[in-house]
Amino acid sequence: MFIETIVPRIPETDALGHINNNVLSVWFDVARVPIYRFFTPDLIGDKWKLIIARTEIDFIRQIFLDGDVEIRSLVSRIGNSSFDVSQTAFQNEKVCAKCKATWLHFDFDNQKSAAIPDDIRQKLKENMQASKDSQ
Amino acid sequence: MFIETIVPRIPETDALGHINNNVLSVWFDVARVPIYRFFTPDLIGDKWKLIIARTEIDFIRQIFLDGDVEIRSLVSRIGNSSFDVSQTAFQNEKVCAKCKATWLHFDFDNQKSAAIPDDIRQKLKENMQASKDSQ
């Protein structure tokens, strides 16, 4: 499991006085970076190998400006060319939002999906297993 | 059905050269504003009556900077206190992304969900019906 800490920013609030819901999409993305690095260690655009297929976000509790947000991310499914990341955002130790994102390993040169290479598959598996072990 | 046109912005691109996926969350939100106005015509924060419960976004095709994006939004379910909005984003007449968002009518004073008032329910129904008629 990867754990990332997000410090909410003033421009991420909205006129309702809390963090705007669209910001969660960005924060969950930020928290998936350690998994993106399995595929592209330096995050360089020219070497990018992933395409997002789907996100589902459940909004459970308001998030406020003045308090760190902790996002826990774990690989929850590994297919042939795709995988899921399941994530939970906490503020003050309460669950505020959950996200499931589906990513596709993509061959940009040939513009089609491609099997996840074995070495990366192994890293995804270790992350998934570590998550189960910690439950 | 509501149809909104979005002009992609340079800062909405990312290092992959297309529109960043998180931006879709914002655009679908922008396109739901006519429905938010059923509940709060002037969009004033103090009179706001909705809470987002869930979003699902399917990313189907890349979106590029230089071309308008059309988003079609329709009410697809009306419950007692919640409703769904189903949306599709097109660029160059091709489907690029789909979204389903679930909103909850909320009584902020008493901090609990509240039945959708009849006059607003009627507007939601008309939008849902009009969508079916146009299919």
Added chain:
Amino acid sequence: MFIETIVPRIPETDALGHINNNVLSVWFDVARVPIYRFFTPDLIGDKWKLIIARTEIDFIRQIFLDGDVEIRSLVSRIGNSSFDVSQTAFQNEKVCAKCKATWLHFDFDNQKSAAIPDDIRQKLKENMQASKDSQ
């Protein structure tokens, strides 16, 4: 002079109930796109020829969510390789913010500034002149 209309977005508000000040930077950028097109008509990243050198923004009046913002942009200085764009943002016909942005025509291959080509210089001059004529 170029005139662009911006429709404020809910996520662009902040907890003070108005449009967050950082958003102005983006809106002024959006309103300069017709001038960017002088240099790169299709806005394609690989053909991009400009580098931003400096922005100055004066914040004069709060901007609220529910009202279009009109941004007027004019070329206010043309140098050998750089030029300035002066902009004013209005809401309800009142001046809300002013911006001056300095851009540099850049030769990305050789990583140095380059003289503005004559045909583009002519377009910048016409914009500057038209602005003076309309005053």
Added chain:
Amino acid sequence: MFIETIVPRIPETDALGHINNNVLSVWFDVARVPIYRFFTPDLIGDKWKLIIARTEIDFIRQIFLDGDVEIRSLVSRIGNSSFDVSQTAFQNEKVCAKCKATWLHFDFDNQKSAAIPDDIRQKLKENMQASKDSQ
């Protein structure tokens, strides 16, 4: 002097492959939060006492995704009701951008500027002095 570290985010890049220039406005804002806390320690909107008057940003070097950005902020002028914050953003120990922001202490109830209270003025002075001492 306050030093804040920013981790660049993927959605903050643009199609040119670097961090979009508008993002700097947000990062400099984030780095001023310790100074905002002099006025409103918990950053609550209802207790907010500041209005931004002006920003100047000089863009000196491109900023890339994969590397922390350090922002150093110091109070550089204290007036009766206004003050300036001067900031520098570094990546890989090179200066990438500079910002000067002017803020106004504001009495929101009476909608007019107000003298900076003595206890806060003292904190601003200490920050300004500490900055000079460290040079």
